[in-house]
Amino acid sequence: MxxxxxxxxxxxxxxxxxxxxxxxxxxxxxxxxxxxxxxxxxxxxxxxxxxxxxxxxxxxxxxxxxxxxxxxxxxxxxxxxxxxxxxxxxxxxxxxxxxxxxxxxxxxxxxxxxxxxxxxxxxxxxxxxxxxxxxxxxxANPLSKLPGNTSIIQRIQTLIDAGEDFALAYCDLDHFKSFNDKYGFSRGDEVLMMSARVIVNTIRGLGGVKSFVGHVGGDDFVYIVPPDKAEESAKRVIEAFDSIVPHFYDEKDRLQGFIRSTDRQGNERTFPLMAVSIAVVLNLDGRLKHYGEASAIAMGLKKKAKENPQSSYVLDQRQD
CATH class of the missing domain: 3.40.50.2300 (Response regulator)
Structure with missing residues (x-):
């Protein structure tokens, strides 16, 4: 047996x-x-x-x-x-x-x-x-049908325990809440579905690489690719996202390049069109020991990426 x-x-x-x-x-x-x-x-x-x-x-x-x-x-x-x-x-x-x-x-x-x-x-x-x-x-996420948080954590930890090199990318949509507030949850869900398809199709388009795509929840996604595909994949995701997302806005908002919506304090203000921020954590030579380390590093990288009002990515540049 x-x-x-x-x-x-x-x-x-x-x-x-x-x-x-x-x-x-x-x-x-x-x-x-x-x-x-x-x-x-x-x-x-x-x-x-x-x-x-x-x-x-x-x-x-x-x-x-x-x-x-x-x-x-x-x-x-x-x-x-x-x-x-x-x-x-x-x-x-x-x-x-x-x-x-x-x-x-x-x-x-x-x-x-x-x-x-x-x-x-x-x-x-x-x-x-x-x-x-x-x-x-x-x-599984009920909207995108992508693996959820439990599967994401399990996959990251399995790769860490196996000592494999990988690049873990956290994708966060900027200004999604303001879009949701103005256009409603139905159109917001369409944006999330589009984002999921963009990421999945981009990673599939790399061809012949071991990869994984997950949906943490809301407007947060992750994907895993080999380290040598990290930068190329981030560029491709951004290019595809930026080419598609303007079409989810009404023509007037799209042409002026911003919308008027309510912020978290209840004040009306202007918000730019949605962008995507990508934080890429590299696990090389077993430097990560626990998935929590990857998440903590990504939070700092994502904060830096969000300083750019346009879609951007930040690669983990730590040295051992």
Missing amino acids: NQPASDSLFSRRQRAFLLSADPELAEMFGSLWPPETMELTVFERGRGAIEFLFNEPPDLLVVDNRLDDISGKEIAGLVKSENVYRQLPVVMVLDEGDMGEPWDWNQVEVDDFLVRPFTADEARDRVNLTLCRAMRALD
Whole structure:
């Protein structure tokens, strides 16, 4: 058997409920992960687990369709009918005989299934995949669908721990709030979607490089590229952004080059058209030890970039 899931797969210990009266299934699942990675609680009857499930919801629910008192389909329906628990991943264990007719997976609200007979390796990897898929879906930014803060932090720390050289760019839209206040959230969301596409397409256009793009939230984005692509990518993002963003303004505002809106103190003032500030942190020769260092460095660089009223980037020029 391959090595069990390690702590690096999940950021904290997971809690799983197994609803099954099959002792062999319980023994198999109990052997798949070390206790510090997965805490498994077994219930032999489905209805007896429901109260525990809603009072102390686990991170994962595995339901055996062989339960005598309630079907796996019913258990999944009960869980997914509660909005609070809709994100709880559910895996159903079926028998070959259950697969005689096609299942209507729109009606059976499970996230994956296992069909007996299956190996311990298969069960472990399918469950790990289900948990990772659920975490990615929950973390994804609902507007841009890009990976969110949890995934961003995990990716940065993974690269740091692996000792890889990389450039981490933080992109912040300048004067976005004033645009949002004047034109409304709908047009503001269009700008955010445009910004996400600009960054994704720019990084993809570099060709053949290991990269990552994430959406921290609001008007903050990040991307990761090799260090030798840091400056080129920043220039390309700025060029594309500056060529597109004026078209989101009404003609009068676009021609005059500014808008009138309200500042954070409630005073009306003029604001220039939106720009993008990019702070690029370089991790070379293992100089970073924790993702928090990258964030702290980027804040200082971003402040410097924002001193320029136009779109600009600042590269990390620290020396060891």
